[in-house]
Amino acid sequence: MAEFEVDVPDKLGGSGWLDVQLEQKSVVVEWRAGKGFGISSTPTEGLGEGPDEVYRDAAQAAKRVVELLTKNLRTKPPLEIALAKLRGKLHISQEDLADALNLRQASVSKMERRSDMRVSTLGKVVRALGGDLEIRARFPDFEVKITQFDKPGNRNQDRGRRSRPVAR
């Protein structure tokens, strides 16, 4: 049987915590108004870490907690990554990416150092790396996928240049 411990703040508006333990496995759930339910497997390192997974819906969060504990799984922390690191993680060289994008290697290098780029360019790069770009907007009470840039008519006209995924 699982053990639950609820830890609520003195003032309304602060984070509430639910510690759940089932045999040797445990998870912690943080709830904050407007932010949803943050779930993390424990033990956990690092003072001040955010949750590994966030769910807006209580039912989904509860389902995930049950899954984690009954199937002996661990939450997956979010990844934040810059393009150059992503390319490295996929073991793709700048030269190979440049080839897939019909660019020079120097252009890829310059692009990876930019802090701003067109959505269409980012999409081409991600597709050339073998992925798909999805843009999501997060609001206090909901999250939504932005589809405006998915429509063919809204894509940048890039005549004569097509990108293809890097062959691996």
Next chain:
Amino acid sequence: MPPASSFEEAFVTLSTTLNEVEDEMTSIPHNPANWQSDGRMYPPQKDSIRAVPDYPHVVRLRTKGHNIFIAENGSIEVRQVRSGAVLFSKPGLDGKGVWK
């Protein structure tokens, strides 16, 4: 971290120290409004305060894996939630600890 002489001073020093460390370690900008999901570590927020039964001079702030106790004399103690193990402690400017 220098010793503090009050809860407020200890809280500000703790928060500032943690934020400065994160500023060094990540390119994600400090934005507590995004704190649950942007991948950056944040110090506990003041709305996370809990009273500590039988110790009216101490408050507790809860984070994912830690309880942070701060006393009115500025002393701090950080404990792991699961085991209760003390991971860090610092007396206040008066030389006394959280539990005096």
